[in-house]
Amino acid sequence: MNLEIPTRFAERDWERAVDGGPVRFAVVGLGWFGRDVALPAIEDSEYCEATAVVSGSAEKASSVAEERGLDAALTYEEYADGEHAEAYDAVYVVTPNALHLPHVETAASLGKDVLCEKPLEATGERAERVVEVCEEAGVQLMTAYRMQTTRSVRWVREQVRAGVIGDPVQFTGEFSFNMLAGGGDPDQWRLDPDLAGGGALMDVGVYPLNTARFVLDADPVAVHATAIENPPAFDGVDEHVAFTLAFPDDVTAQCSASYGASGANHMTIVGTEGRITVDPVFDVDADRQITIARDHGETTVDVAEPPEMVEEFDFFATAVLGERDIGPDGEHGLLDLRVAEAVYESSDEGRRVDL
The missing domain is CATH 3.40.50.720 (NAD(P)-binding Rossmann-like Domain)
Structure with missing residues (x-):
């Protein structure tokens, strides 16, 4: 299969003519x-x-x-x-x-x-x-x-759909940083379990979780996880979390996040005929690099694309104005909370939790 990787991601595949606005x-x-x-x-x-x-x-x-x-x-x-x-x-x-x-x-x-x-x-x-x-x-x-409105990530999803790497087998994703290094605020709301609902998982772990769902175009059916607190700084919230998601057709996703690790954010989708890696990926306006490796060799491109928050707001607005599918709707977001609760349940009970 021939593959052409663009040097610029210049098209909004979701954009349609709309009336009215802004x-x-x-x-x-x-x-x-x-x-x-x-x-x-x-x-x-x-x-x-x-x-x-x-x-x-x-x-x-x-x-x-x-x-x-x-x-x-x-x-x-x-x-x-x-x-x-x-x-x-x-x-x-x-x-x-x-x-x-x-x-x-x-x-x-x-x-x-x-x-x-x-x-x-x-x-x-x-x-x-x-x-x-x-x-x-x-x-x-x-x-x-x-991530679901970012042009490069949407392009990666289309390559997976098109079979560029064969049938998907496994997704891996990590988003970590050292929250309290260099004088980070220990009293911020993200470390308050009542306001945040959790720690690293709820803040940055949802990125690999949701992006796995997006690029695989599927929802998980089970989870096995470990979440680690570290009082007193991380009391009632997880400092580190790692979880395995089971998807239909024997596809799995390995996801991790941390508030107390060296900075990292990347994802890889492995298929039967190749793999796609994006590193970095989850930061706002990350200078993404996409690497596609298949039997005949490896191709890498440094991504050039517009600010992703502009994309997100225009994606939302054109859906509202044009009566287009709004994409990650409320039900979609609700499922991630159900998965997050299953992650904590799995960690507490030391077992796989079906969804």
């Missing part, structure tokens, strides 16, 4: 990601516009709104009361995990479509409610898995 966003949560990553991405997007920001701090909301020239600056309470609801069409929720549900409930009650950061919530039960309130209100809900 989709006006309220960004709920002004931590570094909402403020420094999401808002600039919306500003650079083709189909979106930021018109409101929401924060627990009135001063922060006002400062960011003034800096960005936005129409509305709201506290969480003002947002919940529906103030300035006419200023936006959709809501991007980028708060700590356990705060997703109340903000999504508000958006649904106001008839606003929702782009919600991963994981969908801190527990499967709360994630299920996130899905339910959006369904009941008839609003769109997308789980913000940017």
